[in-house]
Amino acid sequence: MYLKWYESSSGPESDDRAQAEDHSGSLQRTTAGTEPVREWLMELDPEDRRIIGTDIRTVEFGWPIGMPVCRPMGNGLFEVRSTIMGKRMARVLFCIHDRDMVLLHGFVKKTRRTPKTELAVVLKRKGEIEK
Numbered sequence: 001m002y003l004k005w006y007e008s009s010s011g012p013e014s015d016d017r018a019q020a021e022d023h024s025g026s027l028q029r030t031t032a033g034t035e036p037v038r039e040w041l042m043e044l045d046p047e048d049r050r051i052i053g054t055d056i057r058t059v060e061f062g063w064p065i066g067m068p069v070c071r072p073m074g075n076g077l078f079e080v081r082s083t084i085m086g087k088r089m090a091r092v093l094f095c096i097h098d099r100d101m102v103l104l105h106g107f108v109k110k111t112r113r114t115p116k117t118e119l120a121v122v123l124k125r126k127g128e129i130e131k
Contacts, residue, residue: 045084091107
């Protein structure tokens with residue numbers, strides 16, 4: 001299950017984007033009713049949240065979009081790539097489900113490679129919404 005994060009506008013300014021694929025953002029909600037990405041974001045500094053939110057919005061309204069903001073991870077997963085305060089690297093992993101951009105997991109990277117434990121969490125959450 002997932003919860004709409006916000007809907008794209010349908011005003012006259014969106015007519016220019018009619019040719020682009022439109023994906024509204026959604027937060028994945030676990031069976032326990034929690035929203036892991038929202039909880040992770042709320043633990044971050046307000047400026048870090050602003051940066052990540054701007055990058056998510058860029059991907060949502062610019063889809064399909066590539067590097068440096070978004071990168072495919074394989075298995076239908078993508079990552080939003082953000083550089084937050086202190087030159088740290090934050091990642092929000094998502095998938096596209098029923099034309100929605102579903103945010104599955106967020107973390108601050110400590111190494112160059114995405115840890116297998118983080119990928120395992122994302123794949124599990126992706127499986128939950130595809131049931």
